[in-house]
Amino acid sequence: GIQVEQSPPDLIxxxxxxxxxxxxxxxxVNNLQWFHQNPWGQLINLFYIPSGTKQNGRLSATTVATxxxxxxxxxxxxxxxxxVYFCAVTLSGGYNKLIFGAGTRLAVHP
Amino acid sequence: xxxxxxxxxxxxxxxxxxxxxxxxxxSGHRSVSWxxxxxxxxxxxxxxxxxxxxxxxxxxxxxxxxxxxxxxxSEMNVSTLELGDSxxxxxxxxxxxxIKNTEAFFGQGTRLTVV
Numbered sequence: 001g002i003q004v005e006q007s008p009p010d011l012i013x014x015x016x017x018x019x020x021x022x023x024x025x026x027x028x029v030n031n032l033q034w035f036h037q038n039p040w041g042q043l044i045n046l047f048y049i050p051s052g053t054k055q056n057g058r059l060s061a062t063t064v065a066t067x068x069x070x071x072x073x074x075x076x077x078x079x080x081x082x083x084v085y086f087c088a089v090t091l092s093g094g095y096n097k098l099i100f101g102a103g104t105r106l107a108v109h110p
Numbered sequence: 111x112x113x114x115x116x117x118x119x120x121x122x123x124x125x126x127x128x129x130x131x132x133x134x135x136x137s138g139h140r141s142v143s144w145x146x147x148x149x150x151x152x153x154x155x156x157x158x159x160x161x162x163x164x165x166x167x168x169x170x171x172x173x174x175x176x177x178x179x180x181x182x183x184s185e186m187n188v189s190t191l192e193l194g195d196s197x198x199x200x201x202x203x204x205x206x207x208x209i210k211n212t213e214a215f216f217g218q219g220t221r222l223t224v225v
Binding site for chain 1: 124141143145147152153155158160161166168173190200202204206212213214215216217218219221
């Protein structure tokens with residue numbers, strides 16, 4: 001089956017720093033989403049981005065479907081950005097089944 | 111617009127018991143999917159329901175089952191609980207226009223502890 005790999009697995013930043021999280025996938029995908037899991041466990045939607053580039057405040061994402069990767073950029077990081085970031089993909093014929101990567105655990109220190 | 115609502119938020123059960131978790135999707139969303147999150151296995155797909163029919167199933171034993179009602183609310187049931195079933199169970203809601211997959215939105219989860 002498809003492999004979804006996220007890197008780095010762990011990231012420690014000082015407040016104000018920028019970072020790039022990567023998601024590689026081993027096969028063609030229909031859709032891709034980025035989530036932030038808060039300390040209470042809820043997955044918060046960041047981007048729904050099967051291809052192209054989107055921006056939302058300090059966050060932006062780029063998916064290059066032909067090369068099978070997506071990037072999540074966090075600029076001017078804040079302590080509230082801490083948590084785990086997941087990318088998840090859906091496959092053609094897979095309906096709404098999301099296949100998740102293992103996540104990147106981000107810690108932002110003041 | 112109300113988000114995805116999962117109840118209960120926390121649950122403690124004894125091995126061998128059964129448990130039922132509930133999920134109310136976003137109004138107008140017809141697809142509900144369930145996921146299990148554990149430290150060792152990460153986030154794994156359990157099943158998806160659309161228009162009261164299960165249309166996709168993950169690799170879990172038959173002790174895990176679910177259903178969807180005509181108002182799109184969904185329940186999942188785990189029978190004969192095992193210690194390894196301790197996990198965060200997350201429900202996702204999607205608009206799901208026919209076979210086209212659409213953006214998924216998650217509830218806050220139910221944290222199940224089996225003792």
